[in-house]
Amino acid sequence: MSPAAEQWEEVLTTRFALGEGRSAVRAAAVFSADAGFFATAGREGEGGHQHFRPAPGAGNGPAPDASYLAELEALWTRGGETASPPALRLADADWYRESLERITDAVTGTELDLVLLRDGDRAMWAVRTRRGICVFALVDGAAPDHSDEARSLTLDFDSFLVGQGY
Template sequence: MTPVTEQWGETLRTHLALGETRSPVRAAAAFSAEAGFFAVAGRGDEDGWPYFRAMAGGPGDGDPDDVEALCTVCEEAVHPRGLRIAGVPWQRESRELISDAVTGSELELALLRNGDRAMWVVRAARDVCVFVLVDEEGEGGEANVSESRSLALDFASFLAGQGY
């Protein structure tokens, strides 16, 4: 793992409260083709990679690389037909444009669902995306979805404030 990736992984962990045992976020990823980083973090000691990248298979098995697919999502801001992340099909439930209160930049926010599971995708700027997988276990349900939304938007605002 490169130092830049480690740094962004720690930034994700800090800003999305992934170090807390009751965090509403299960795992998160941030991607920027332009800045050259792809970082993933899981809650606590959990490995976040399995949620964003299929471990089985490889190039040439007929499926596009998941990281490449995430890059496409950043460009398309989550296509209405949905997408497949780490072998899991996600359908877009909602999409909205939000003006960041701090920077004035436009943030694109989409809620994806896979059954009872939810994931927020925020595009903070061109070629910068944040993926926030909501913790669907235990108590919390829709409260976790709402709280994760706030954390995802705060992190996207942080990225925008940093010039991404």
């Protein structure tokens, strides 16, 4: 693991440890097209990687394959009203995009793409920086406060990444 990946994993783990009570966020991960999911953390010391495994053959090594990258890229593309929502297959689950927002980071002023993904009653937020780094936060349930906590974590960690030059 590279020093940057170790640092990011440590920051994710620390974010979980600093929360009061049991976090609604089950796991979080950082993804890049070059490295795949390279930093993960789970609540209460649980490993986070099992929640973010791409489908077999979809980039389990250092470089994700083209079809997986195309699925991921589709999440950030605006579709027509009649188009079916883009989906991403992670850890044997099909995550469908529920919403897509373009927001401005309050700290850095950079524009970010933020998506809410759903798999049944589970939710996951993902944010993408301009340099193609994505942050994912998996929520235990679909309660609004749980979703807000995950959204906050993705944006906080994205601000950290942007501060590091990503």
